[in-house]
Amino acid sequence: MAAANRSATREAVIQAVFEVEFRELTDERDIALATALEQIEHEVGHLDRPFAEQLFAQVFEKIDAIKELLVMHAPDWPYEKIARLDRAILLAAIAELQFMDGEHIPHAVTLNEYVEITKNYGEDSDRRFVNGVLSTLKKELKPAHD
Numbered sequence: 001m002a003a004a005n006r007s008a009t010r011e012a013v014i015q016a017v018f019e020v021e022f023r024e025l026t027d028e029r030d031i032a033l034a035t036a037l038e039q040i041e042h043e044v045g046h047l048d049r050p051f052a053e054q055l056f057a058q059v060f061e062k063i064d065a066i067k068e069l070l071v072m073h074a075p076d077w078p079y080e081k082i083a084r085l086d087r088a089i090l091l092a093a094i095a096e097l098q099f100m101d102g103e104h105i106p107h108a109v110t111l112n113e114y115v116e117i118t119k120n121y122g123e124d125s126d127r128r129f130v131n132g133v134l135s136t137l138k139k140e141l142k143p144a145h146d
Helices: 003-023 029-044 049-061 063-073 084-099 107-121 124-140
Strands: none
Touching (some): 029 049, 049 084, 084 107
């Protein structure tokens, strides 16, 4: 799988997480992911759907633990005060870094991917915030081929 497609796959997951969080969807989560995947796939071609489905599932299966890690690594920001886009990016990033060991992707690569996505969608302050939270979290993780 080309890196660009994995990046686009992450973007689709972030879009779906954003929609689920923003619209407070519970029964339509899979529809949100399928829609986001179709939209991005139409733009860039084939995506890594199994990776997307696994990552998306991890976000919501481990949502309480992910939120706890997010708040712990952004202590000056109550969860509700974090910008919704930053929150969606961080939920997906933390899920991947913390709970997707089977991917064997170096943490530094994963972190960089999410920071780049943030740069594409947000302001410089968003990029710095996401980078800071993920860099702090990364220090506590066991190495993944870094």
